[in-house]
Amino acid sequence: MLTVWIMLVSSLVLRTGDLIFQESCPDHPDDTIKEVTESLDGYNFTHVGMVYIDEKDAVFVIEATIPVVVLTPLEKYILPDRKACPPISVVMRLKEEYKDLIPGAIEAAMSHLGKGYDYAFDLENDLWYCSELIYEAFRQANGGASIFPLNRMTFKAPSTGEFTEGWVRWFRELSIPIPEGEPGINPGAMSRSEVLQFIGVLSL
Numbered sequence: 001m002l003t004v005w006i007m008l009v010s011s012l013v014l015r016t017g018d019l020i021f022q023e024s025c026p027d028h029p030d031d032t033i034k035e036v037t038e039s040l041d042g043y044n045f046t047h048v049g050m051v052y053i054d055e056k057d058a059v060f061v062i063e064a065t066i067p068v069v070v071l072t073p074l075e076k077y078i079l080p081d082r083k084a085c086p087p088i089s090v091v092m093r094l095k096e097e098y099k100d101l102i103p104g105a106i107e108a109a110m111s112h113l114g115k116g117y118d119y120a121f122d123l124e125n126d127l128w129y130c131s132e133l134i135y136e137a138f139r140q141a142n143g144g145a146s147i148f149p150l151n152r153m154t155f156k157a158p159s160t161g162e163f164t165e166g167w168v169r170w171f172r173e174l175s176i177p178i179p180e181g182e183p184g185i186n187p188g189a190m191s192r193s194e195v196l197q198f199i200g201v202l203s204l
Helices: 072-079 096-110 128-139 165-174 189-191
Strands: 006-010 014-016 018-021 047-053 059-064 070-075 088-094 198-202
Touching: 014 088, 018 189, 047 096, 047 128, 047 189, 047 198, 059 072, 059 096, 059 128, 070 072, 072 128, 088 096, 128 189, 165 189
Parallel strands: none
Antiparallel strands: 006 014, 018 047, 018 088, 047 059, 059 070, 088 198
16 A cells, blocks of 8 residues: 655645646647646646656656656746746546545556557557646556546537547647547546545646
8 A cells, every 4th residue: 555645846735646736828839638628627738647656755746748758857848848838737536536546556557567658549559648647547446437527529619510630630740530539538638527625826
């Protein structure tokens, strides 16, 4: 059983198993995600990772990012490359009735370290995008039963009902059809899940 360590960061108490959702700066390439998703409380999340605090109280985030699943130090996750416009980082936590799943979810997520990024957003290929990794980690920890609902993916802008230029280009470069309507989960949809509670906005 993994110990749930507690670390105080910028007035927020982080715990192993917390999820940190991120909204990228305006005009970031992740705007393709913002155009087709809806997040909690008006945010436009484009990424999510899971907190892991080790036996030395070092704080990391397990994340599926390009090119592979990695364990990223918290400071680097919040301030990637110390850019002038870092992402907004919002902490959410599983509600009390789900906390016993956290050790198993950490173990499951760790088992995928080093595996490649899932550019095709395919749930069956043993490659991982950010929210897919979190979804699967808690599904495995819960004996194969999902706690986050899957959605039918869309790559169309709500304002036009048409595929966005960014997604058309993305899948054209992969030489695969756009997986419109296939099951999947994005950070915005995950942030609205009833199993999570809002903790606060994180900064260093």
